[in-house]
Each structure stands twice: as structure tokens, then as C-alpha cells.
Amino acid sequence: MTTKLFLSIASLFTSISILKAQETATLEVKNPPIIVETVFGDKALGFQTTFQKKLTTAPKFGIFAVSDIIGTWDKDDTDGFMVQGNITYELMKNFNLMGGFHMATGVDIRPAVGVIYSKGSPDYVIVFNPRYYIDDNGEMEAFLMGEYKPKISENWRFYSKIQAMYAAITNEGNPHTRSYLRLRAGVNYKEISFGLASNFEYFGPQKFNQNNFGLFVSTALF
Structure with missing residues (x-):
């Protein structure tokens, strides 16, 4: 039932977008680049792309779309992937509503809704994105x-x-499902950044820990 409702809302957003495109003259839109990052670690190879246009x-x-893949060198460690795609609507400057789908290792495709706050300059970028998955689990992220x-x-x-x-299932007393902390430090030359990477990954209710150094x-594809 929730999936049908989500598809109906997505169709409505798409229809509105098409009407807007027919009525509005072509404008100059400054879009951020597509960011592609690869991590060569002691435990795993990581790959992430971020697309926001x-x-x-x-x-x-x-x-707004993100893909995140972890491929471990040791078969006893945990591989993982995550893919999400969203339609966004700018409610006010730097603040967007979003709705789309999410899929990950061991999880079916799920509809999701949320908000995105983003602000940046040549010297800094800040992004905050809480979202809620529309299924029986009531997971928030x-x-x-x-x-x-x-x-x-x-x-x-x-x-x-x-x-x-950080992600948790609210319907089950807030059990942890997935979380991570990722740190980068290095230099940037034009559209390419490189340096040291640290990943601290946690899986499942028991917070199984797997780190990668x-x-x-990373590169910015315009």
C-alpha cells in the first residue's frame, strides 16, 4: 500500500516537473559537479559517486543520487553497497524536499522521503540529509x-x-542498522583531491565494526 502511494506521489511530482519545463524559458542553472571518490584501503576498496543536478x-x-560500494580484500569481512535516487524540490534557498528510492545489501528496494540542506563556497561545503523509509520497519537515517x-x-x-x-529502526526501540564515520585529509589540485583516508564502519544491531585505512x-566531473 505504501509503495503504491509513493509511486502516485512520484508520478505527480514528475507531471508537475514536465509542466514547469513546458512553461518556463531556459535558464542558466549552476549545478555542482558529479563527485567520484575511490579509497584504496588496507581492508577494502571503496567507491562512491554523488550526483546532484x-x-x-x-x-x-x-x-539527487548516490552510490556507495565497499569491496573487501578478505572474504571474512563485510562487503556492501548502497544506491539511492531522488527527485528534489527547492522549498527555499539551500533547502530541498526529496522523495525517491533506496536499496542496499540485504535490503529490498524501499521508497524514502526526506530533506536536504546544503550550503557551500569555494572554501567549504555543508550537507545535512535526514530521511525516512516508507515501509513497515519505520527506519530513519x-x-x-x-x-x-x-x-x-x-x-x-x-x-x-x-x-x-547513522540509521536505526524506530519501530523496534531504535536498534542500530548501519552507521559510519569517514575522514579525509589531503590536498586539492584543480578538480582532483587526494590524500589520507580513514573509514569507521558499523553494521547491524550489534554494531559489528570494520575499519579501513x-x-x-576523488575528482569533480562537470
Whole structure:
């Protein structure tokens, strides 16, 4: 029942977006780049892409998508993947409503709703994204990311990032399902960043811990 309701809402959003595109003249929209990051760690290879774009002819609407993959070197450790895709609507500056789907290791495809607050400049980026999964479990998730990259020279910047996520099933007394803390420190040259990486990953109600330390490289694809 909830899935049918979600699909109906998604269809409504899509219809409104098409009407807006037909009625609005083409505008110049400044979209952030697609970010692709790879981590070469002692325990695993990590890969993450972040896609956030607004529609040129209907800039209130956009798409926000993330994919995250962990492939471990040791078969006794935990592999994992996560993919989400969302339609966004700008309610006010830096603040967007979102609705879409989420799928991950051991979990069926689930509809989700939430909000995204994002703000940035050449020196910093802040993103906060709480969301709620529309299913019988009542799972909630909160995502926070911050980047700080002050200028060193014409083409070089110091680069640092903190990224955290926490998910729990509220219908079962808040048992933990998945969380992590990821830290980056290095340098940025034009659209490429690289340096040291630390991942602290936790799985399931028992918070099984799996850490990963190594090097990262990321690039901004425009």
C-alpha cells in the first residue's frame, strides 16, 4: 500500500516537473559537479559517486543520487553497497524536499522521503540529509557531510572532509542498522583531491565494526 502511494506521489511530482519545463524559458542553472571518490584501503576498496543536478528549464526541481560500494580484500569481512535516487524540490534557498528510492545489501528496494540542506563556497561545503523509509520497519537515517578546503596557491588547496551516517529502526526501540564515520585529509589540485583516508564502519544491531585505512583520490566531473 505504501509503495503504491509513493509511486502516485512520484508520478505527480514528475507531471508537475514536465509542466514547469513546458512553461518556463531556459535558464542558466549552476549545478555542482558529479563527485567520484575511490579509497584504496588496507581492508577494502571503496567507491562512491554523488550526483546532484537541477533541471535547466524547471530549476526548482532536480535529481539527487548516490552510490556507495565497499569491496573487501578478505572474504571474512563485510562487503556492501548502497544506491539511492531522488527527485528534489527547492522549498527555499539551500533547502530541498526529496522523495525517491533506496536499496542496499540485504535490503529490498524501499521508497524514502526526506530533506536536504546544503550550503557551500569555494572554501567549504555543508550537507545535512535526514530521511525516512516508507515501509513497515519505520527506519530513519541521518547523513552529514562537511568539507573545508582553504586556498594554498593559485591551483592548490588544503582538503579535508568529515562524512557521517547513522540509521536505526524506530519501530523496534531504535536498534542500530548501519552507521559510519569517514575522514579525509589531503590536498586539492584543480578538480582532483587526494590524500589520507580513514573509514569507521558499523553494521547491524550489534554494531559489528570494520575499519579501513589508506589513500583516497576523488575528482569533480562537470
